[in-house]
Amino acid sequence: MAVDVERTLVRCPVFRGLSGELRALVAGEAVTRTFPKGQRIFSEGEPCPGLYVVASGVVRIFQIAPTGKSHVLHFAEPCRTFAEVAVLGDFDCPAHAEAVEDTVCVLIPTQRLKHLLETNHQLCLQLLQGMSLWVRQLVGLLEDVVLRDASGRVARHLLKADPSAGRSAFILPMLKKDLASHLNLTSETLSRTLRRLAETGLIEVIDHQQFRILQPAALQDVAQGLLPAEFA
Amino acid sequence: MAVDVERTLVRCPVFRGLSGELRALVAGEAVTRTFPKGQRIFSEGEPCPGLYVVASGVVRIFQIAPTGKSHVLHFAEPCRTFAEVAVLGDFDCPAHAEAVEDTVCVLIPTQRLKHLLETNHQLCLQLLQGMSLWVRQLVGLLEDVVLRDASGRVARHLLKADPSAGRSAFILPMLKKDLASHLNLTSETLSRTLRRLAETGLIEVIDHQQFRILQPAALQDVAQGLLPAEFA
């Protein structure tokens, strides 16, 4: 299970832009961590261990309300980073993180990262870019949750998640209940919404994890809230 | 209406940390812009003019859905920055901005800011900090909208907004309908919720813009969703 740290970093958008020399320096400060499926990586309120880069597997970042309801903020897939926010802003973890499946991460510990940042301008610029993407993504999620209804959210997610835009089938890389939580729906509502989209011919359900988009333009209209709820 | 740019920058968290010399350099690249009440500053999808710092007045940052529903992401009060995200991430404005009242802003145009960033490490570090605060704030807003009910959101907002935590009255610095939009409520629901909070003695309504928190601990419980909806 040896993980080549540099190989992971070079595939990650934030570190790809660095010179090879600098990337080697960063890699030298990093350690690898492995987590079996289901294991908690850190919890809300704990001091932040550092910046994580997912090498393989998937990590779920989520919050839990005192009432017990939980919300998935983000799924970190390979080459995506998480927890950098707390490192840079100097506060405790603002959410929980858990391995969805067996996962290997590269960890750059807080103090070492801060030290690298102080002396390294190129790294700073890269992280600025990474942070702005985070903000944009959060604004998008907020927009979904606040401005769209259930079918709008599902439609938009399908369009975002399908790289081929309907030419081929694509696989949902997570459990439906987790996707439902991310979109602030119950799994029941997600199930019903997908069924209606399939019944009206906008998508095709191949099996419980695979879909194909049949009418991208109409789905786009649903995502924008332009069609009536029954997508007549 | 002459505005001292340096004076504005030194009161702004992002620029306060800079050396006087560097701050003067930044100030030299900045221009001032004035906007009468109600004027649009920029719209979603436009190229981003640069980083704005509010010198006086208030700016509303908001999104509009195709259905017409709008959502207030943020109120920028004096010394707060906005639109830095689009500059740093190199994309178009992700939202609309409008002057809530007569407003003066300091604007550091996109190209000049990028140039300053390239050559200036200290500025980079400050902006990283600023961005992480943005992320944290957005996560907090998302948490409110997704995990709390109407009374929870209102209670939490009151607690966050009242600096004296109930020792003195405090004034709502915005219209109620804008606050309602920010919390993803209708103004009707906000109105009813405030009334119930007042009826049960948790807050006191002094007039339509002023409140006093009477029972901070109980209000905290409501914010956490621990009390039943009627706060018995």
Added chain:
DNA sequence: GCTTGGCCTTGATCTGCGTCAAGCGGGCTG
């Protein structure tokens, strides 16, 4: 003074989605 137009409040009604409950199927373990 009167009128107009925003903003706010309050009551009555409606509805999208959550909640509860039951049933299905597929994968794991013994």
Added chain:
DNA sequence: CAGCCCGCTTGACGCAGATCAAGGCCAAGC
């Protein structure tokens, strides 16, 4: 193989909050 667990689906029902409608209040303009 049986038995179990867990994720998913489907239906019936309920509720928080949206929507609709009406009225009060205050400031600006004539």
